Amino acid sequence: MKQVLLIDTPPLFREFLKEKLSSERIEVETTGGRYDAFAKMVSLLPDLIIIDVPQNFQDLTEFFEKKRADPNANSIPVILSGPLPPREVVAQLPSYHVIKYFNKPIKFDIFFEFIGQTLRTPLSIDTTQSILEMHLNKNIIFIEIAQGLNREKLALLKYRIDEMIEVNKVITPKVILMISDLRLSFVDGINLHLLLTNVTFDPRIQRKNIKILSTDQFVRDFVDGHEEFRGVEVVDNLSTVLNKLVTDNPRDDISDVISRNILTATEDIGEASVEMRFRSEEGIASIMNANKNERLEIAIIDDDPITRKILESAFGSLKSQIDIFDSGTKFLAAAGQKIYDVIILDIFMPGISGFDILNALWLKQYPAPVIVYSSAAQKTSVIQALSLGAKAYLIKPLKPDAIIQKVLEVLNTKV
Template identity: 50%
Template sequence: MKSVLVIDAPPMLREFLKEKLSAEKIDVEIADAQRDALPKFLSLLPDLVIINIEQSVGEVIEFLEKKQSDPNGKKIPIIMTGPQIEHYEITELVQYGVIKYFTKPIKFDIFFDSVGRVLHQPFSFDTTPCVLDLHLNQDIIFVEIAMGLNREKITLLKYKLSEMIDNNKLVVPKIILMMSDLSLSYVDGLNLELLLDNITADRRVLRRNIKILSFDTFVRDFIDGHPVYEGVKVVKELSSVLNSLVEGNATSSVQELITDKILSVSAGADLGSVDLHFSADNGNSGEKDQIDAEKLKIAIVDMDLTVVKFLRDTVEALGDVSIFLSAKEFVSKVRPNQFDLVITGMYMPEVTGLDLLKYLIDQKIDLPVIVYSNVVQKEVIMQTLKLGASSYLVKPQPAEVIVQKALEVINAKRQP
């Protein structure tokens, strides 16, 4: 039986790795670098070591050096996950047997593909197209699912929910599961059960505090006729549900709640070590290396001069910034390999942000695009993602969120 030693993984990552690897009949051992990693490593001599670092390689350097000094252990490969680090640091890790370094948030389809290659064991991985996002407002967690039900993302959701509940100290969390874009049938019954079982896996989530927004007859009949999910309510509109869930009058209107919180990052939200978006969603790889900021070329496309100035000031430290005051001007000038990233608005005269995305597809220009807009209609947002946008950020966003998202999508695109 093949074995993997996981070192210093945070709870959410650790539990997901254990579940996924154990399902593939792989023995998993967990260790702490400062306490028991080396003894476990020497006694187990695993087929692979997975190491997580939170801030710097220095956290595990003692283990790495002792591993390499052992004649039986030095050839055992290592896959590491962690923050962005300097290119020379990644190069130096090779001497310790590190074969892959994944920058967080991890794209797990690529991650497990690498693990499978090391272990000479292909992993089963659900590739069903699926958009799954979580957003928090007060004690309400909005879970939005579109396109389909992907079992890998549903499994990750269980850990992501618990992490969000823990981080925000939610005593009585309330869940609104938004599935208005899904049309399901009896063949989706097992996946729907998996979804609800994972949402209720945390004992703090009570079934009476779960509301499902769906227009689908199958979903309503499935929930209504399933004794395990008694208390879960399926609704066709959110207003009455939100008014009953929001305590007091902290939110001035239901529309404000939906606009501000469902489609934007919550203040203080953990941008996380685990991402619910896989590389298969947009063709980007999850293996990340450090990028050279001085070589980045970023295009900003927007007719609002205030927005343009804010975005330019935000990202100019990353490299050269080119300004286009209309999408029409941009598409008339853009060439393959000209930019590393585009940040664009949505509604502009003659040529819109959607038209810009379609143009890039038609011209086969593979270019990461972040849409930064105050448009909050779900149909528009879903269409931009289907047309290949790497991310959709609803105005306004803090500068640090924009920078982090820019680095994330650029790093993802640059890896083979």
């Protein structure tokens, strides 16, 4: 059996590595400090050593010099992880049989692939497309999952939650789990169980403080059918989640609550040990950077104040001018005087509907692309909107990044 020695790895990183490597029948040993690391290394003579680098690399020099002087330990390969090292440090590494240096946060799929190559024991990696993002605001941990359920990311989740709570010293943590754009069935049951088990794993998070935002009936039935998740609530709209977790005062205006508590800057001050993205996944940041020099003129038409507030804040991260309309009448009056770069449009609104607006824009040959963002999920609504010229149809609720990405995709393909 192959053996790996972990030296000075942070708790999240250590436990995640142990769980993954042990599941692949690789023996894992750990040591809490470099001072006894040499003794443990020479007694085990592992196949691979993984070391977390301190801020001062010179603290490792004594260990490496002892290792190089020992004929049995000298050739053991070493993987380092840590902050970006100075150039002079990089030049020293090959002489210590350091075969790879991973800057943090580590993309774990690359990391495990390299470990497998080094040990000549390929490690299984679930490559299911999945976007899993986390951020902290006040004492609320937001977990957003889109596209699919990836078991590697789900396994990391419980450690990432623990790290976020510890680093930020969160008192009475609460969780909003957003899986609103996933449609699951019984074949996803095993992965959904892993997700919920890891979200509820930390004893500091009470079940009543975990809300799942999903319109999927399978998710609701699954939670209701498992006693271990009793107390966790599945809700189908953002207002319900925010009213229950963000404010204890039923008289609070929910749009003000969103602005004050949700749309402010994150307080997640701790950098993660492990990156939640695969190397093949391009984040929204790269797409936004490609468009950072363009000033976008964006129109948002929606009668729901919560949606307007969320979209306004989301698009505020772009270099853009945003005009907000709570009715189709007001928008059409403005569109007669101004050409927008893109229009975000709801369908069912009092008075003039989204279909009416699409028809009016089509008759005027208005040049701006329209993206429908609506809770209307009927096939007939989608077909009608697209036939009237909408470039994309998004079903509420979606995370803001997904909406921004679709907008930028449409703009980048516009002729």
